[in-house]
Amino acid sequence: METINQIIEKLDLEANLTLEEIPQIDLYMDQVIQLFEKTFAESKRNDSEKVLTKTMINNYAKGKLIFPIRNKKYSKEHLILISLIYQLKAALSINDIKTTLDGINKKILNNEIDLDSFYNSYLNLAKKNVADFNEDIDKRVVEVKEEIGDGQVDKSHYLEHVLMIASLVHMSSLYRRVAEKLVDEMTIEK
Template sequence: MENIKQIIEQLGLETSLSLEEIPQIDLYMDQVIQLFENKFTETKRNEDDKILTKTMINNYAKGKLIFPIHNKKYSKEHLILISLIYQLKGALSINDIKATLAGINQKIITEQIELDSFYQSYLNLTHQNVKDFKDDVKDRVRGVQEEISVNQKENSPYLEQVLMISSLVHMSNLYRKVAEKLVDQITEEKEAKRHK
């Protein structure tokens, strides 16, 4: 698994849409798609994958994952929300994303949030997460190699890869389950407020 460092470098984990890269003017849908395609193209698994499509954006709008669009143009706030959705959809369902972002959408509409500051906090955490992730992967590689040397009769690169894949997916599932429980808390708190 000597190539794990190379794999990680190819993933573009540090890629994010910074506040400076978000235009101060409202954009049409095609411009939004182009912005995201240009920024996140290196993160695609396959060359044919689409980062963002008209259908996706329309579904976000229809599903109320983003607050209403005016004059077919997307504001800086819309772009921040779309960036968050882009990251969240890798692990959460559309309904969970809607529940997660509903309060933020409402705070944007009522002007009760400093969205730039919130988004910068999110970006700061993602940068720290990437650093922590790289350290964790090194630890996982060591753990897999120890398991192979201690508990397997044959030292097979294939078995090593399968154990590494399984370990990474298991960790991913653990994090996703905690995130889902936090979404459930948001939903339960919202229901409790409605019934008061």
């Protein structure tokens, strides 16, 4: 599994839309899409995958995942919310994302949140998560090699890959399930 570090390098795990990259002027939809495509280009699984489309943005607006748009332009706050949605949709349903962001949308409309500060906190945690992830991956590679070496007659790279995939998916599932339970608690509290 020597290739796992190469795979991780290609993923650009630290890619995030920073506050400095968000223009101080409102953007039209096509400009929003271009900004996200440029920022998250390396995180796509393949070249045909789209980071963000007009349909996605329209669905976020119709589903009230973001507060209403004015004059077909998206503000800095909209871009921050769309960035959060982009990250959350990797593990949560659209309904769970709506529940999660509903309070933030209300706070934005009522001027009750310093969204820049909140988003910077998210970006700081994301950076720490990547560092923790890199350490954890190294540990998992060792554990998979030990498991394959301990009892498998067929010690092929294929079995290492399958075991690594299964382990990563399991960890992902555990994190997703905890996140979903936290969303459920938000629903109950409402």
